[in-house]
Amino acid sequence: MKIVLLGSGRVATQLGLALQQAGEEIVQVFSPTQAHASALAEKLRALAVSQLSEVRTDADLYIISVKDDAISELASSLKVNGIVVHTSGSTDLSILAPSSNQIGVFYPLQTFSEQKRVDFSEVPLALEANKPEVLGVLKKLAKKLSRQVIEMNSEQRMILHVAAVFACNFSNHLYTIAQQLLASQNLDFNLLRPLIAETAAKVQQSLPGEVQTGPAIRKDEKILQKHLNLLSKNPPLQEIYRLLSQSIVNLP
């Protein structure tokens, strides 16, 4: 399959590398910034293009992997016969309608780093398409990359994305808050690393509701009050502590 990659960010990079490793041919990498296009194209042994008019129209698959609010404009300017997909969790399939009559979604659920290479076989891929034939093509490709391939509609995918924001983006921010609290007492973040690793490890086998620990689930009002008092100098932090503790206390 001849694939054109539109985008050069973290998702485009990791997906491009995984596709290449699976033996697919990336023929072009498009980015409006020539340097970005070139940097990724070089890794993928593809041609770099920075003008949309230079994008080949005879490829089999076009993967739009750009910031969510740039998808619409790109899809409106692209007119091709091949399959066009985007990789966004919270963007409707229909946004791609202007670009082709074969459209789909290829959403990899993972947090991608600048440097760290991700094992794509462990990355769930959520697929959607406007036609069964298109879905078939995407499924076949997805299964070459990942062990977890699932079809879902745009509504389900958005819920999945919101869930990922809670489980990943917000969790990471709580690590940041914890790190800042430690720094305020000259304590090293290393103290928390084993705890963070174990917290994530526990839910690989169990459901998180079964392994909740801490003062809120024990309804230990005295400790909760002590912690709230300690955070009184930082009202936004205190409010996050209060709200999350309340949410735990309210669990059925």
Added chain:
Amino acid sequence: MKIVLLGSGRVATQLGLALQQAGEEIVQVFSPTQAHASALAEKLRALAVSQLSEVRTDADLYIISVKDDAISELASSLKVNGIVVHTSGSTDLSILAPSSNQIGVFYPLQTFSEQKRVDFSEVPLALEANKPEVLGVLKKLAKKLSRQVIEMNSEQRMILHVAAVFACNFSNHLYTIAQQLLASQNLDFNLLRPLIAETAAKVQQSLPGEVQTGPAIRKDEKILQKHLNLLSKNPPLQEIYRLLSQSIVNLP
């Protein structure tokens, strides 16, 4: 060293097992509930006692590992010559003063499960004591169990505990929220497990502030608004989303 363990919960159990493995002698396990005392005492090949009057007064170390609000009463009823410590993150050292003139804190920073055995060598131990000699004894013991032993005062320990609540207890609760969101669309929690594992893995090398991803750090207002709309049927959840996103957006 002859050790008496007062308590039979998750921390007492895991700590007792680790001490036994390190070659220490647990002579008694005290719990007001005889069955609990017996169950743990059997594992530790110790004597079970359910009356405080039966606790030996000639032991070298007494470890009080009970619910935070039960420490004070226990410490007031205990009169011994050996060292008395508690294992609580948010309880002052001074609460132990009535029990002995050698007092300390032995706080293991980890989330303990009912079943899963914890590798204690990876559990940071925060120590405090009222005398250098007592600290010396605790340090020697702690180093037998863990690679990360650190002395800190009660104020630092409370900050460490609050940080742990954010990094562990609250993160786990976010996993629960994510799991419930998925369940509402009949999606399996397995979809999120690799993401959760990777999120925790990333901060084992990096600082969390350096690897934050998601719509809030990109200041992607459109997606944030979409997600808030989606959560409008669940105001407490919407408020958590709003507050955490705002806290990420406000990062310097």
